[in-house]
Every structure is written in structure tokens, then in C-alpha cells.
Amino acid sequence: xxxxxxxxxxxxxxxxxxxxxxxxxxxxxxxxxxxxxxxxxxxxxxxxxxxxxxxxxxxxxxxxxxxxxxxxxxxxxxxxxxxxxxxxxxxxxxxxxxxxxxxxxxxxxxxxxxxxxxxxxxxxxxxxxxxxxxxxxxxxxxxxxxxxxxxxxxxxxxxxxxxxxxxxxxxxxxxxxxxxxxxxxxxxxxxxxxxxxxxxxxxxxxxxxxxxxxxxxxxxxxxxxxxxxxxxxxxxxxxxxxxxxxxxxxxxxxxxxxxxxxxxxxxxxxxxxxxxxxxxxxxxxxxxxxxxxxxxxxxxxxxxxxxxxxxxxxxxxxxxxxxxxxxxxxxxxxxxxxxxxxxxxxxxxxxxxxxxxxxxxxxxxxxxxxxxxxxxxxxxxxxxxxxxxxxxxxxxxxxxxxxxxxxxxxxxxxxxxxxxxxxxxxxx
Ligand SMILES: C[S@@+](CC[C@H](N)C(=O)[O-])C[C@H]1O[C@@H](n2cnc3c(N)ncnc32)[C@H](O)[C@@H]1O
Numbered sequence: 001x002x003x004x005x006x007x008x009x010x011x012x013x014x015x016x017x018x019x020x021x022x023x024x025x026x027x028x029x030x031x032x033x034x035x036x037x038x039x040x041x042x043x044x045x046x047x048x049x050x051x052x053x054x055x056x057x058x059x060x061x062x063x064x065x066x067x068x069x070x071x072x073x074x075x076x077x078x079x080x081x082x083x084x085x086x087x088x089x090x091x092x093x094x095x096x097x098x099x100x101x102x103x104x105x106x107x108x109x110x111x112x113x114x115x116x117x118x119x120x121x122x123x124x125x126x127x128x129x130x131x132x133x134x135x136x137x138x139x140x141x142x143x144x145x146x147x148x149x150x151x152x153x154x155x156x157x158x159x160x161x162x163x164x165x166x167x168x169x170x171x172x173x174x175x176x177x178x179x180x181x182x183x184x185x186x187x188x189x190x191x192x193x194x195x196x197x198x199x200x201x202x203x204x205x206x207x208x209x210x211x212x213x214x215x216x217x218x219x220x221x222x223x224x225x226x227x228x229x230x231x232x233x234x235x236x237x238x239x240x241x242x243x244x245x246x247x248x249x250x251x252x253x254x255x256x257x258x259x260x261x262x263x264x265x266x267x268x269x270x271x272x273x274x275x276x277x278x279x280x281x282x283x284x285x286x287x288x289x290x291x292x293x294x295x296x297x298x299x300x301x302x303x304x305x306x307x308x309x310x311x312x313x314x315x316x317x318x319x320x321x322x323x324x325x326x327x328x329x330x331x332x333x334x335x336x337x338x339x340x341x342x343x344x345x346x347x348x349x350x351x352x353x354x355x356x357x358x359x360x361x362x363x364x365x366x367x368x369x370x371x372x373x374x375x376x377x378x379x380x381x382x383x384x385x386x387x388x389x390x391x392x393x394x395x396x397x398x399x400x401x402x403x404x405x406x407x408x409x410x411x412x413x414x415x416x417x418x419x420x421x422x423x424x425x426x427x428x
Contacts, residue, residue, distance in 0.1 A: 006043040009051040010036055026050045026372060029277050044263070045232060045395050050372040052091055073188075073408055076100075076134060078126055078142035078178060082109045082387045084369065085141045085193065088397025092405055097135045100126040105383040112378045126177050131184035138408055140182060140190040143392060144174045179213050182220070182244075188411040189404060192242040193392060196226050199240060210242070220244035223251055227400070229393030230332050231258040233370045234265045237335045237393055241400055249407040256403055266329030268367035269349065269360075270294050279363075281376050286361035299351065299358040300344070308345055324348050326357060336360075336368055338389035341382040362388065370394040 013022050014037065023030045026047050036043040076098040077086045086096055096114070101107050102124040110122065123129055175192075182190060199207050214222045222244045229237035245251060270276050270287045278289055288295055300308070312323030324345040325334040334346045344359035347368075351357055360368065362377050362384035370393050377384050 006045055006048050006051065007036065007039075009048060009055065010043050012055055013051055022051075023277070026374065028373070029275055031275070044267075045259075045398070047372055048091055048395075048398065050374045073138040073405070073412070074136070075139040075141055076137045076181075076187075078140065078181070079144050079174070080110060080122075081106050081143065081391050083114055084371070084392035084394045085143055085191065085397045086114070087371070087394050088392075088399075089139065089141060089191075089401045091398055092401050094139065094401075096120065097137055099123070100129065102126075105379050106387055109377065109379055109384075109387055112376045126181075127174070131181045134181055134185055136185060138188045138412060139404075140178070140185070140187045142178045142190070143193040144178055175210060175213075179218065182214075182218050186246060188246050189408045190220070190242075190244045191397075191400065191404065192244075193397075194240050194242075196238040196240050199226070214242070214244050218244075220246060221248060221251070223253060225253045225256075227256070227258070227396050229370070229396055230262045231260075232262060232395035232399075233368055233393055234263050234268060234332045235334075235336060235368050235393065236332055239392065239396070241396075243400065243404055245407055245411060247411050249410065251404065251407050253403075256399060258399070262332065264329060265327050265331045265333060265349075268364055269329065270364065277373070279373055282363060286363045294358060294361060298361055300348070300356045302356065304343060305356045308343060308348075326350055333368065336365060336389045338386045340365070340389050341385035365389075370396075 010022070010033075019030050019033045019037070023033045026033075028047075032041070035041045072093040073095070074097045075086075075089055075094045077083060077096050078100045080086060080099045080101040081103075083099075086099075090096060097120045099110070099120065099122040101110060101122065107122060120135070178190075178192065198210075201207065211222060211224075214220050222242060224240060224242040226238050226240050229235050229239070243251065272292050272294075274292065276287050276289065276292075284290075284295070286295060286298075287293070308324045315323055326348050327333045328350050337346060340346065340359070347360055348357035349360060362381055363373070365385060365388040366375050366377065367373070369388050369391050371388075371391075379387070
């Protein structure tokens with residue numbers, strides 16, 4: 001299976017489907033599809049999974065990406081959330097064979113988007129799950145919980161007089177659950193994702209322990225890099241990505257293709273010019289199509305808007321920069337957080353002087369994280385905001401998967417990517 005650019009996929013899809021069918025499948029209007037085809041506007045990278053799904057299945061039968069029958073590699077999805085990392089890897093022909101996620105609301109979204117056809121278990125708590133019962137796999141994926149490592153998590157726990165990082169006996173030790181599964185199953189590769197602050201937590205000691213465990217104890221070749229999601233979606237979201245390989249490879253971060261001019265907020269906002277597609281799974285939940293406006297409930301109440309302005313004024317007077325983040329169509333937003341549902345303060349959408357600003361709708365949050373419009377949101381707005389705020393900029397995962405997979409294939413074939421032979425260690 002060769003990897004194709006979105007436009008190539010669109011062309012392949014056009015050989016079998018009408019513009020209208022493609023538009024309905026990817027959740028865009030027909031004019032937009034026409035513009036992509038003519039090259040008037042670029043076909044966004046975030047639509048690749050939906051186009052691939054259309055090509056593989058001919059209809060949406062097995063989740064936003066479909067599950068390729070000719071899977072090139074098997075992977076497991078730990079701390080799966082809503083499957084943002086999974087989606088990036090599945091788009092390259094991977095088959096998910098095991099999932100762990102303990103939050104009921106997240107698993108609801110996950111099951112809705114990656115439904116039957118998955119012949120694998122979705123288990124809850126990974127801590128109590130025996131590593132030997134995890135099925136053999138080629139790639140382990142894990143965005144292990146970041147709260148103990150994030151600035152917010154650390155300061156909150158300090159404030160409560162509680163330990164943080166590895167000293168925290170619950171969430172902080174989840175890295176070691178990843179490590180024990182790698183030790184038992186010896187996948188060809190892994191990808192771990194976390195907040196950038198993991199690098200500096202506890203003066204770098206936390207990260208040293210992680211590297212030491214992966215390199216010295218487990219014997220993997222490890223590479224890491226901070227990647228900003230703003231290359232792919234209009235959101236400043238820096239995350240550390242750690243990848244590891246069971247043998248020697250020529251993996252190089254320089255192979256990562258990061259578009260230099262990323263999109264701006266206007267490209268993901270609901271369109272009020274008649275161009276907002278009616279998604280049958282959303283109907284008018286977020287956007288009132290008759291009135292051509294975002295549902296009024298997303299506009300801040302007068303009380304909340306007054307509170308946020310006073311709060312910002314207080315902090316400005318005290319000489320620090322805390323406050324709300326007003327976003328305009330040409331903006332790149334701040335990082336969407338799991339607490340966005342509380343007041344939406346980090347990303348407020350400007351609606352002109354006459355109107356109070358509004359929150360992003362959950363559909364816009366999905367777009368801000370690079371999920372295609374085919375992604376279903378079956379939970380409440382509060383849960384949806386939490387889930388997207390905890391997830392990943394999916395196209396980043398898609399791009400990292402692209403540069404990892406030749407090395408995974410080479411390891412599975414017992415060669416290095418340049419074709420030279422190396423010792424083959426079979427997974428358990
Ligand atoms: C940072 S989020 C990962 C989000 C994911 N990468 C995505 O794309 O949505 C961490 C997830 O780990 C889950 N989690 C935390 N502790 C867990 C445990 N012990 N067992 C299984 N899942 C757990 C949380 O519910 C949360 O959804």
C-alpha cells in the first residue's frame with residue numbers, strides 16, 4: 001500500500017464516487033469538493049482518513065478510517081481516550097488489536113467511532129491487566145495521562161500538598177504500565193505522547209527516568225521531539241512525542257513534513273455564509289442552519305463575560321498575563337484544555353463589538369484537533385470538550401506514523417530501512 005497525498009486520494013475517490021457522495025462522506029459541501037478538485041483551494045490533510053475510509057469501504061462501515069483488511073501492522077491503543085493516535089496510525093493501514101480506556105464517556109465516543117468489526121477487547125483499567133494477556137502487536141501507542149506532569153497538574157497537586165510525577169502513586173506511575181507491556185510483548189516500535197512539560201518536570205529527572213527505562217532497561221532505540229500542532233490545525237499545542245524501535249534504524253525527525261504556513265482559525269469555524277454542511281449526525285446541535293448562526297447557547301452569558309474581563313483586568317494590574325484568549329478568524333488559538341467546558345476562557349471566539357464572544361462548539365473543537373467531520377460526538381458538550389482537550393492533534397500523529405512505518409516494516413522484515421540485514425527478535 002502506498003501513501004498518498006489528500007489530492008491523490010480525492011482523485012482516486014472521484015474515479016468511483018460523485019462529488020456529492022464525497023462531499024456527504026467528508027462532511028463538506030459540494031462546492032468545496034469542486035474547488036479542491038480544480039486546485040483552487042488545497043484539500044486539507046485532515047480529510048485523509050475520511051477519504052481513505054471511502055476508498056476502502058465504499059461507505060462508512062467501520063469508523064472514520066475503516067480498518068484495512070490488508071493490515072500492514074498490528075497496534076495497541078493504550079490510554080486511548082477518543083482514539084486520536086489510533087486514527088493517525090489506522091490511516092496508514094494498521095489494525096488495532098487491543099484498547100485500554102477506563103472512562104465510560106470516552107469509551108462511548110470511541111465505540112461509536114470505531115465500531116464492530118473490531119474483533120478486539122476494549123478493556124478498562126490497564127494497571128490491573130496482566131501484560132501477558134495483551135495480544136502480540138507491532139506498535140504500541142500510548143498517550144499516557146499528563147496531569148501529574150503538566151504545569152497545571154503540578155501546581156494543583158503542590159497546592160494540595162500532594163506529591164506529583166513518579167511520586168504520585170496513581171496517575172504518575174502509569175508510564176511503568178506502558179514499560180511492563182513493552183517488556184512483556186517486545187513490539188517492534190512504540191509511540192508515547194505527553195505534555196511538553198514532561199521534559200522539564202522535576203528538573204529533568206522524570207524524563208531521565210523515562211529515557212533510562214526505555215533505553216537501558218528495555219533496550220530500545222529512542223528518539224523524542226516536541227511538535228507543535230499549529231503546523232496542521234490553527235492551534236498552538238506543543239506535545240512531546242517519544243518513539244522507540246526494538247532494533248537499530250535510520251529513523252530521523254528531519255523526515256517529518258511540517259507545513260510552514262499552518263491554517264488559521266477561520267478555516268475551522270462554522271460558516272455563516274451558507275457553506276456550513278448539514279452533518280446528519282449533528283443536525284442543528286451546534287449550528288442553526290435555518291438561522292445561519294452558531295447556536296446562541298455558545299455565546300457567553302453576561303455574568304461570565306463580566307467575570308472573565310474583571311479577572312483579566314486584575315491580573316493585568318498585577319503585572320502578569322493571565323486572562324482570556326480572544327481569537328479571530330486569522331488567529332492561531334491557545335491550547336485547548338480539558339477544562340475548556342468550565343468557562344472557555346483560553347479560546348473565546350470574537351463575534352464583533354455588538355456581541356459577547358462565544359466558545360468554540362464541540363464540532364469546532366473536533367476540527368481544531370484535526371478530526372474529520374465524519375467523527376461522531378455522542379456525548380454531552382461537557383464531556384466532548386474534556387475529550388477533545390485531552391486528545392491529540394490527529395494529523396501530527398498521522399505524519400509521525402508516516403515516518404515511523406518504513407522502519408517498523410524493516411524491523412518486521414529483519415532488515416534496517418536501508419536494506420541491510422539485522423538480527424530479528426520476534427515479539428512475544
Ligand atoms: C491524555 S488522555 C489520552 C487521550 C488520547 N490520546 C486521545 O487521543 O484521545 C489519557 C487517557 O487515559 C485514560 N486513563 C487514565 N488512567 C487510566 C487507566 N488506569 N487505565 C486506562 N485508561 C486510563 C484517561 O481516561 C484518558 O482518557
